[in-house]
Amino acid sequence: MRFLSALLAAASLVSTVKAHWLGEIKHQGYAPYTPAGYPVFRNVKDYGARGDGVTDDTAAINAAINAGNPCNRGCTSTTMTPAVVYFPAGTYLISSSILPAYFTQLIGDAANPPTLKATSNFAGFGLIDGNPYYTEVLNWKSVNVFFRQIRNFIIDTTNIPPATAATGIHWPTAQATSLQNIVFNMPTASNVVHVGLFIEEGSGGFMTDLTFNGGATGASMGNQQFTMRNFKFNNCKTAIIQIWNWGWTYHGLSINNCQVGIDMSAGGSSNLNVGSVTLLDSSFTNVPVAILTAWTPSSNPDTAGSLVIENIALNNVPVAIKGPSGTMLAGTTGTTTISAWSNGHRYTPSGPVEASGAINANPRPAALVSNGRFYTRSKPQYENLPVSSFISARSSGAKGDGATDDTAALQNAINSAVSQGKILFLDYGLYRVTSTIKIPPGAKVVGESFPVILSSGGFFNDINNPKPVVQVGSTSGQAGQVELSDFIIGTQNAQAGAVCIEWNLATSGTPSGMWDVHVRIGGYTGSQQQVAQCLKQPGSAAVNKNCIVAYMAMHVTKGASNLYMENVWLWTADHDIDDAANTQITLYSGRGLYIESQNGPFWLWGTGSEHHVLYQYQLANTKNIFMGQIQTETPYFQPTPNALVPFSPVSSLNDPDFAASCAGVSGNCANAWGLRVINSQDVLVYGAGLYSFFNNYSTACSTFTAGQTCQQRITSIEGSASNVNIYNLNTIGTREMLNRNGAQVAWYADNANTFASNIAVYKSD
Structure with a gap:
């Protein structure tokens, strides 16, 4: 009777939960290049999922995903079969991986996030496997996986024995993808080997508002670049393992009761795999070692393992940064805040100077800051509004x-x-x-x-x-x-x-x-x-x-x-x-x-x-700009034709005039700028990946062996500049990493990193 009463109470609770507007609104999405009747929106309950925590919902969820034959196994990529797969509140028991298709969004009720709970005999690589290994290679080329989202879920592996390998989400993806508002619940036993989030390759990307409870590792990740903010780690053995990267920006991490906060030591000092990490506005509490690194002044490559931290609060953290030979930066058994610290190459404004130690924190304009940290705001989901608060474009005649x-x-x-x-x-x-x-x-x-x-x-x-x-x-x-x-x-x-x-x-x-x-x-x-x-x-x-x-x-x-x-x-x-x-x-x-x-x-x-x-980012006569891990690529066809074709420079737009600025400059000078800053102040860049992979569609120019000859210049600071500062500037295929008023500041070979060249700290003044 008690069991029956509990089931009835649970059913009553589910029935009284206020439905999210996304599940209630009339769905009229139309995919014009698919067969008639193709469903853009799918509610998993319409495909047989129960969400009662008892029924195995795996087949029903995957049926919802695969309705209409979207781009899944064996498909390269597509924009023709979009899908929103919606999960109302509830607990969805699954015994094997959920396999989202390309251009598919998995969205749970934002007000009452549903739980995906693994069975004890779960089989698969990830409760959600965003890019499966049907063969020895990923189903989709990871750097071409675009336009995907997962948001509003609780991912629960606690039914799986702690010593059995388990992963919450497998997510090797690229640009225009996101994870948002997800909680990962894992066992906390001493023998646990569970991982919340695993990424082994790709070209990301963005994530926000993730919480990891328990597990051996909260997030184990390798990708070219990422911006991640507002992550919480509670009682993980290691919060973050950085497998490899070129550049990574973390903001608003809260790491609590973990043995190690961030382990970026992959490969060891003789062959470091981690290019650079930028960490700001974060806290560590009851963590013996906040950051574990393999960087030394003689690391190979020269600048690999570059680290910049700013505004980091410590509470009972004996070692802030630990290197191969022991403590690099002491912590405290009390409380303290690290204003700013770095290791790697510095240009302040000239260099390179290889060093580890305290640096002056960037002066932060009040306009960019809220409660002592850079302002952030997660994407609004309007979860407390009724469906009557929305008007449909198609109902309006479009x-x-x-x-x-x-x-x-x-x-x-x-x-x-x-x-x-x-x-x-x-x-x-x-x-x-x-x-x-x-x-x-x-x-x-x-x-x-x-x-x-x-x-x-x-x-x-x-x-x-x-x-x-x-x-x-x-x-x-x-x-x-x-x-x-x-x-x-x-x-x-x-x-x-x-x-x-x-x-x-x-x-x-x-x-x-x-x-x-x-x-x-x-x-x-x-x-x-x-x-x-x-x-x-x-x-x-x-x-x-x-x-x-x-x-x-x-x-x-x-x-x-x-x-x-x-x-x-x-x-x-x-x-x-x-x-x-x-x-x-x-x-x-x-x-x-x-x-x-x-x-x-x-x-x-x-x-x-x-x-x-002409350029990817241009800032002119402006101020009060925060940029977190910007990423650019030069057009693949350049320099054939170069950046003066087919758009002539327009002076009223402050367009670059390569004909004048490239006079007497060798190499492929008239290629698009990655970042150009003109007569501006208080421009703070916390991570930048400015890439030039091609010369007339050939990648032979983009390696250190080739001399990084795809283009000559990629970053320019011009005119008057005040408080224009860049942390972890990474460039590829470019010889002059940074120019100031036309003069070279940094040379690629002086700053060799894993695949890119890296400057940990640049300050304009």
Whole structure:
């Protein structure tokens, strides 16, 4: 009777839990390039999952994922079969791995996160296996796994015997992916070998709001680069094992009652595998060794194991940093705060100086800080709002079929939502627009599985008269606040004058925000910028005018201010995602992210900008900028043609003039800047990966053996600069890592790292 009463009580509790709006809203997402009836949204309970903690729900969950035959085993990649797989509150017992398809989001009830609980005889590599080993290699090439999310779950391996290997989530992925609001519960026995999160390769990426309880290792990770923030580790043997990386930024770690906080000693000092780690605004409590490193002044490669920490609170942490020979930085059995410390190469502003020890912490403008830490805000999920607070774009008349002109219908839907104080739900689709979509103050827009606002037509195709595709605020400096999440802005066919996002809004109080809002220029079905139209032509400097596809990815204008950006990827496609061979293509977009705000502040957490002709990031006459682990790539075709083709420099936009600045400079000088900072102050970069892998589609230039000859220069600080500081600058394929007013500051060979070259600390003054 007690068991029956408990079951009835549990059933009653589940029945009274308030349903999340995402499970209640009418789902009309339309994937135009799939067979009729393809389900964009799937509720796992509609496929037989019970969520009662008793029934084995594995088959039902995987059936929901595989409905409509999405891109799964044996498929290279796709944008044509998007899916949101939704889990209402409950406990879902699983006996083998959940296997999400490509371009699939797993989303639990945000107000009452569901539990995925393994059975005692669970079989599989990860309760959620995001990239399975069906053979000896991963199912998907990890650096090409884009546009995926998992959020709002409790991952529970406590039924699995502690000494049996178990992994919560296996997640080797790349850009425009995220994990958010997930708790990992593992056994705490002395013989436990469980791992919460495992990543062995990829090109990430962003994660936030993860908690790890118990286990041998909270997170064991290797990837090119990542931004991770707001992680909590409780009672793990080791909180983090860094397997390898080029650059990694951690913010807001809280590591408690673990034996080791961060182990970045992989490979040992004679052959270190970890390139660099940046750690800030974090705490360690009751941890014998906060950070374990293999770095020594004679490490191989020269700068591998570079570490920069800032604002780190210790409470009963006897050893802050332990190296091969013992304590490198003492901790305390009481409480203390480490202001700033580093090991590796320093340029302050000249160098290199190889050193380990205290450094001066970056002066932090008050505008960027909240309660002593850099400001952060997780993506809003509106979990406490009823479904009546949302308006659907498709219910408002927009088609999203990639062909219909949805300009008027989409604009009317946005305006209607704002006038009623509601949130626009952008059902999945490709919304073709032929003039600017204007987002007014007060707007909130939430996408379903990355719908696309797709510019098209002659309005956006005048290179001498650029027009915004999405304009936030009608005039530069207009007051107001906006929140945008989970959608894409793209272009269709030739769009030589398209500015994908123009941000004009000046926000006071709570910053405006963009979370998981991406610019994706070409390389997908519906863009008409694919293999058939824009196949790469190595060795040819001729420009196909039909492949001039954007003027600028994003422009933050002079009067704009107070914008928070998290996991925003501004990508001009280098390959066709919907081509079975991921064939490379040549597309021309002029500029990446241009910020010329006079005041700021701006926060860029986990952003990337890739394959734009003139530059990836440019900051001019601005201030109060935080950048966390930015990532760039130079266009693969350069220097054939170089950065002066096909977009001529525009002086009013402070465009770089390579003809003048490259006079007398050897090597491939006229290639796109990764980061260019002009007459700016209080620009703080906490991790940067600026990469140039190709010379005219050949990767032979990108190694140390080849002399890193893909391009000559990639980072430029120009004019007056005050408090422009970079932690862990990593460059690939570039000879001059950093220039100041045209003069070389740092040379690649002086700063050899694992695959990149690294400067641990650069300070402009």
